[in-house]
Amino acid sequence: MGVKVHLGSVNITEETKKLMREALDAGVISQGRYTEDFEAAIRKKFSAPYALSASSGTAADTLMLAAAKYLRPGKDEVIIPALTFIAHVNAAYYNHLKPVFVDVGPDFQIDTSKIEEKITPRTLAITPVNLLGGFCDMDAIADIARRRGIWFLSDDCEAFGSTYKGKYAGTLADAGTYSFFASHTICCGEGGMVVTKHKEMADLIVSLRNHAVKSHNVAEKFVFPRIGFNAKMNSMEAIIGLGLIGRxxxxxxxxxxxxxxxxxxxxxxxxxxxxxxxxxxxxxxxxxxxxxxxxxxxxxxxxxxxxxxxxxxxxxxxxxxxxxxxxxxxxxxxxxxxxxxxxxxxxxxxxxxxxxxxxxxxxxxxxx
Ligand SMILES: Cc1ncc(COP(=O)(O)O)c(C=O)c1O
The missing domain is CATH 3.90.1150.10 (Aspartate Aminotransferase, domain 1)
Incomplete structure (x- = not known):
């Protein structure tokens, strides 16, 4: 029997069709003004200081951890709930970070009472996932991270639009990530986003997602102080998102x-x-x-x-x-x-x- 009810569903709006025609006529298909507009729309909607688009939720997780690692060098462990989507753990692996797992509670979310015993001098970050769109105890995790001087980086790929004490998922930690893959609330085909409070993290992600170029000045375009990624969102994906964010x-x-x-x-x-x-x-x-x-x-x-x-x-x-x-x-x-x-x-x-x-x-x- 064929599929009658799909897991996710795509909406292509009139706004998307209009912008797509405009972009195609102008030959703008890679990262550019439409990805910037999508980032601005996310910043506005979620009151997020910085939003950086990426090629997927996995790429967003990877960039967020990479930036955190470059900003606090010498730390190579990340605390991750055992129950999560594998991409969340893979992002640590891609960054040569050791995942240190913590069990979850009956609510599916990381058991905050078991986090502190896993913190060592090598811990870079606590990276919970707000699984299925529910929430971890975000206040308790923020408190642990602050007291222990480690990053609080949340994977919010499944929690896009969920709110905790009136604040949107993604904006509660030092940084958070979204996915725009098919089964998510806003589907762009593929795509992801990092939102963060920290300018230095945002600046690093802009560089890291583009092979870690030193700057966009023409003289420094091919100067690479770090090992980066090609993890840019393209305009086609951003335009689908731009047509949806208003809905x-x-x-x-x-x-x-x-x-x-x-x-x-x-x-x-x-x-x-x-x-x-x-x-x-x-x-x-x-x-x-x-x-x-x-x-x-x-x-x-x-x-x-x-x-x-x-x-x-x-x-x-x-x-x-x-x-x-x-x-x-x-x-x-x-x-x-x-x-x-x-x-x-x-x-x-x-x-x-x-x-x-x-x-x-x-x-x-x-x-x-
Ligand atoms: C919790 C979580 N993290 C990361 C991802 C990865 O997102 P993407 O498929 O856009 O790479 C997903 C994807 O569904 C997810 O559910």
Whole structure:
């Protein structure tokens, strides 16, 4: 059976079509004024002092860590939750940083009570992820980072538009990252962004994403004081984002409504809003009593034509890619348990009432 309900959905607006025509006529397709306009739109929307576009969320994570490392040399460990998307961990690897994993709590987010015991003189940063669009205890992490003199760098690729005490995800830490890949609230095809409070970090990222050129002065264009990346967003992606950012509030309202319909229809509410946290979720999470039950449900839901996903794994224990670090099953019991028993359903802004009713009709019997 074909897919009836997709995990993510693309919106191409009239504004995008107009800008795209203008850009194509002018031959502006690489990084340039449209990427700058998209960065300015993000800065304005989220009240972020600096916003730097990148070729993907993975690239944004990588650039953020690279800049943090160059600004505080000699530190080579980063604290990362065991339960996250693998790209978050890969970004540390690309920077020759050792991931030091911390288990999560029952809310899917990094267990802040277990962070301090992992801090050493080599710790560069705490890099939590606001998983599925929920929030870690951002105040507690900010406090630890401040007291211990380390960076607080959050991966907000799944939390675009979520707010914590009225502030947007991404703007709560020293820096944060977004992804504009297909399953995210704003989809540009590919793309990412780093937002930061720190000018020196922003300046470094502008250089690092462009092979680490010394400056844009013609005489210094081919002078490279550091090893950089080619991680620039192009104009086509920025224009898709520019056409969507004005509709973000509408998308947020739709995703929140979809969450409420699924919550009420299925009787499940794993990441509820609270008085100070308003979540724009990446997917609608469902938890089962056992891994077998989860796996069976995943297959049945998928076979019915609803694109769903297993929750990410406990990276150090479950992913072969990181087996070389030597962790054995049981090292991160909560992350392992949650990842084995959870799946998530689509929640995107273009779901119709029929899609939602079909999802409730299909999934509800599997929860009995
Ligand atoms: C938590 C998290 N970090 C990083 C990424 C990487 O983003 P991208 O796919 O744009 O490289 C994702 C992607 O979905 C993600 O969910």
């Amino acid at each position: 973000l509030d509408e998308f947020i309202a739709k995703k929140k409504r979809n969450y409420a319909v699924l919550r009420d229809g299925l009787g499940v509410d794993l990441i509820p809003d609270t008085s100070d946290r308003s979540h724009v979720l990446h997917g609608f999470p469902l938890m089962f009593a056992s891994q077998n039950q989860r796996d069976e449900a995943l297959q049945k839901i998928f076979n019915a034509g609803i694109e769903c996903r297993k929750l990410f794994s406990s990276i150090p224990t479950d992913e072969e890619a990181y087996r070389y670090l030597g962790y054995t099953p049981g090292a991160f019991p909560v992350a392992e348990d949650l990842s084995h028993r959870t799946l998530y359903l689509p929640i995107h802004q273009n779901l119709t009432d029929e899609d939602l009713a079909f999802m409730v009709h299909t999934v509800k019997p599997l929860l009995a």
